[in-house]
Amino acid sequence: MPQAVAGPEIERLIQLLARMPGLGPRSARRAALQLIKKRDTLLAPLADAMRVAVERIVVCRECGNVDTCDPCTICSDPKRDPTVLVVVEDVSDLWALERSGAVQARYHVLGGVLSALDGVRPEHLNIASLAERAANPEVTEIIIALNATVDGQTTAHYVTDAIKALGLKVTRLAHGVPVGGELDYLDEGTLTAAIRSRTAF
Amino acid sequence: MPQAVAGPEIERLIQLLARMPGLGPRSARRAALQLIKKRDTLLAPLADAMRVAVERIVVCRECGNVDTCDPCTICSDPKRDPTVLVVVEDVSDLWALERSGAVQARYHVLGGVLSALDGVRPEHLNIASLAERAANPEVTEIIIALNATVDGQTTAHYVTDAIKALGLKVTRLAHGVPVGGELDYLDEGTLTAAIRSRTAF
Numbered sequence: 153m154p155q156a157v158a159g160p161e162i163e164r165l166i167q168l169l170a171r172m173p174g175l176g177p178r179s180a181r182r183a184a185l186q187l188i189k190k191r192d193t194l195l196a197p198l199a200d201a202m203r204v205a206v207e208r209i210v211v212c213r214e215c216g217n218v219d220t221c222d223p224c225t226i227c228s229d230p231k232r233d234p235t236v237l238v239v240v241e242d243v244s245d246l247w248a249l250e251r252s253g254a255v256q257a258r259y260h261v262l263g264g265v266l267s268a269l270d271g272v273r274p275e276h277l278n279i280a281s282l283a284e285r286a287a288n289p290e291v292t293e294i295i296i297a298l299n300a301t302v303d304g305q306t307t308a309h310y311v312t313d314a315i316k317a318l319g320l321k322v323t324r325l326a327h328g329v330p331v332g333g334e335l336d337y338l339d340e341g342t343l344t345a346a347i348r349s350r351t352a353f
Numbered sequence: 354m355p356q357a358v359a360g361p362e363i364e365r366l367i368q369l370l371a372r373m374p375g376l377g378p379r380s381a382r383r384a385a386l387q388l389i390k391k392r393d394t395l396l397a398p399l400a401d402a403m404r405v406a407v408e409r410i411v412v413c414r415e416c417g418n419v420d421t422c423d424p425c426t427i428c429s430d431p432k433r434d435p436t437v438l439v440v441v442e443d444v445s446d447l448w449a450l451e452r453s454g455a456v457q458a459r460y461h462v463l464g465g466v467l468s469a470l471d472g473v474r475p476e477h478l479n480i481a482s483l484a485e486r487a488a489n490p491e492v493t494e495i496i497i498a499l500n501a502t503v504d505g506q507t508t509a510h511y512v513t514d515a516i517k518a519l520g521l522k523v524t525r526l527a528h529g530v531p532v533g534g535e536l537d538y539l540d541e542g543t544l545t546a547a548i549r550s551r552t553a554f
Binding site for chain 2: 158159161162164165168169171172173174175179181182183185186187188191194195196197198199201202203204205206208209218219220221225242243244247
């Protein structure tokens with residue numbers, strides 16, 4: 153632990169910044185100095201934006217998204233397709249899908265994936281609430297948009313089992329060559345999946 | 354520009370975070386999500402620490418350091434050697450020297466270095482105030498602790514000229530092999546300097 157070189161207020165700011173993902177102790181110090189230098193154009197607006205976030209951001213009780221209203225903007229958007237529910241692991245995945253604009257439906261954030269190693273069990277995830285929402289007769293399709301990792305796919309199977317009795321169409325994301333990807337750099341699993349799911353040209 | 358995926362408050366937080374050094378648009382989004390998840394343990398304390406920084410941090414009118422008091426903790430510390438002034442480019446350099454604990458003197462932050470390319474001229478730097486402080490009869494030595502870059506060394510020469518008339522001892526940091534450094538990876542300039550300034554074993 154290096155000795156404190158600035159007043160306790162600055163040291164506290166540095167220590168808190170260092171706990172942000174993507175910043176370590178050294179880059180936090182650099183960031184703090186930049187913030188202090190740009191006090192009026194960056195530090196003050198950022199402090200205000202954070203204060204607003206603390207006070208106003210809530211978790212949507214429908215889907216688990218974070219927003220300033222509950223139900224969230226997506227859940228209360230009447231233009232969304234009410235027949236489809238997209239199951240994602242985390243809010244960041246929801247944001248990624250929204251950025252792509254690929255689907256105009258509602259989401260369901262599980263809040264994690266099953267993991268024996270990390271002790272994450274079904275009751276820790278929002279699976280019961282998914283089953284409730286899926287039971288709504290309006291819903292006809294569940295898109296499982298979980299990461300293509302072992303834990304993600306285990307969870308996908310568990311979720312599929314949990315809602316199987318409802319007789320809904322359950323789909324998952326396609327495996328294949330990423331757009332812009334080069335075959336030489338892809339793993340065998342992806343190539344096998346891409347060949348198996350080949351489409352007419 | 355990707356479409357906004359969250360409410361305006363969250364988007365604003367992300368945009369401001371993306372302007373911090375070390376964070377880009379993507380890592381800012383990740384950071385924002387982490388902050389929102391750790392609302393009580395990280396986001397709220399960080400917002401408070403930033404608010405305190407906005408309100409209380411001032412630039413020391415003596416040396417140019419940033420602190421919550423003016424003159425700063427270092428300038429008002431009676432245990433510091435009053436005969437030595439260490440000239441640094443930026444507050445980050447002052448912090449680096451303080452972390453090393455190598456010198457127990459006072460500092461003078463120039464606020465930059467001369468640069469023809471960036472249009473930084475002597476009147477943009479705190480050189481006049483340095484000459485004033487150096488004229489204090491208590492001061493007997495000026496340590497020029499500027500970066501060993503072209504601009505840093507140009508500035509060092511300019512500063513030395515500006516205070517030459519006062520007849521003070523003016524020193525600069527030694528050039529040589531960094532502690533832990535391997536000769537094979539060092540440039541010729543450093544090796545030449547290290548040989549020239551060799552010391553008795």
